[in-house]
Amino acid sequence: MVASIAGELGGGRMIRNRPFRAPHHSASMPALVGGGHKVRPGEVSLAHLGILFLDELPEFQRAVLDSLRQPLETGRVSVARANAHVTFPARVQLIAAMNPCRCGHLGDPALACARAPRCAADYQARVSGPLLDRIDLHIEVDAVSAADLVLPAPAEGSAAVADRVRAARDLQTARYAGSATRTNCEADGELLQNAATPDEPGRKLLTQAAEAMRLTARGYTRVLRVARTIADLGQSEGVGRIHIAEALSYRRRPPRN
Numbered sequence: 001m002v003a004s005i006a007g008e009l010g011g012g013r014m015i016r017n018r019p020f021r022a023p024h025h026s027a028s029m030p031a032l033v034g035g036g037h038k039v040r041p042g043e044v045s046l047a048h049l050g051i052l053f054l055d056e057l058p059e060f061q062r063a064v065l066d067s068l069r070q071p072l073e074t075g076r077v078s079v080a081r082a083n084a085h086v087t088f089p090a091r092v093q094l095i096a097a098m099n100p101c102r103c104g105h106l107g108d109p110a111l112a113c114a115r116a117p118r119c120a121a122d123y124q125a126r127v128s129g130p131l132l133d134r135i136d137l138h139i140e141v142d143a144v145s146a147a148d149l150v151l152p153a154p155a156e157g158s159a160a161v162a163d164r165v166r167a168a169r170d171l172q173t174a175r176y177a178g179s180a181t182r183t184n185c186e187a188d189g190e191l192l193q194n195a196a197t198p199d200e201p202g203r204k205l206l207t208q209a210a211e212a213m214r215l216t217a218r219g220y221t222r223v224l225r226v227a228r229t230i231a232d233l234g235q236s237e238g239v240g241r242i243h244i245a246e247a248l249s250y251r252r253r254p255p256r257n
Contacts, residue, residue, distance in 0.1 A: 002041050002048055002088060019050035025059035033067045034079045034088055044071050045088035057098040058126040065131055068094070072134045073218075075186070091186075094135065100124070107142075136185075136222050137250040168232035184228045192221065196228035201241040209248050223247045 003009050003019075023032060023043045034042035044052055054060065071077040075091035101120035105111035113119055132138075172183050175195060181187050187195055198206060210220055224239075226247035231239050 002045050006041050006046060008046070019047050020053065021047040021050070022053040022055065025054075025056045027060070027064065029061075029064045029067050032064055033071065033077050033090075034086070035081065039079050039081060039084045039086045041088045042077070044068060044077060044090045044092060047092045048089045049091055050093070052092040052094050054094070054096040057096040058123055062126060062128065066128055069131055069134060072131075096135065098124075098127075100140075132252050133216055133219055134222075135252070136226050138252045139250065164233055167235065168229065171232045171235075184225045184232070187225060187228075188221070192224060192228075196224040196239050198224075198227065198239040198244050199241065202227075202239060202244040205241050206244050206248070209244075213248070213251060213253065215251070219251060223251065226250065 003015055009015065021043045027043065030036050030042060032042045033044055034040060071090040072094060075089065076087055077090045078087045100106040101116065101123045103113045103119070106116055106120045176182060179191065181191060206223065209215065215223065223244070227239050227243040230243045230246050236243070
């Protein structure tokens with residue numbers, strides 16, 4: 001339906017694959033969240049139930065990025081104009097990528113610019129804290145060398161990982177049957193407490209980490225959701241300390257004073 005409104009149904013045929021949208025970093029706010037004289041859905045709605053990939057994240061205008069904060073939280077976007085007020089669905093999986101600094105060589109003394117590490121702090125500060133707080137998994141990836149390219153394939157291939165993910169999704173479908181919730185990322189309130197309350201060692205670790213890492217209430221809830229998903233991937237009935245620890249390892253660390 002969203003693709004139909006945007007005029008993107010080829011030959012009027014239904015779309016049966018989940019969408020993948022990757023707008024350029026020069027995209028405007030109406031292009032990303034919707035709008036225009038004749039209100040149309042933006043990229044975040046065109047990616048509904050699929051993936052929204054933002055490459056070179058700090059290169060987007062800050063106001064444009066911050067306009068995603070509400071859709072990422074609620075799963076919908078409301079566009080208000082003088083002649084129309086429209087709400088589009090926007091339940092997406094956001095994947096973003098960025099260099100550590102503008103030159104991209106922060107960890108290499110031979111190639112890093114003369115302003116390192118100050119340039120990295122300035123560059124990363126172009127993405128607001130509230131938006132970063134809505135990203136559950138923060139992973140630093142080292143540069144790939146030519147020697148890495150000739151290494152043997154990993155022991156667990158994509159097909160095996162897909163099977164584990166499919167099994168975890170089946171668990172979630174059964175867990176939330178009869179409710180409007182479909183996956184752990186949508187669980188909240190009492191439903192999340194019933195599904196993701198950790199055991200005593202896990203609770204103690206989460207309480208200590210919440211203070212040490214200065215977790216927001218949103219961050220605390222998101223750690224529980226990630227921990228529940230990690231437990232599902234391991235076919236674990238409950239959430240334990242090991243699941244909380246892994247979920248915490250993916251959180252963005254607060255900057256040091």
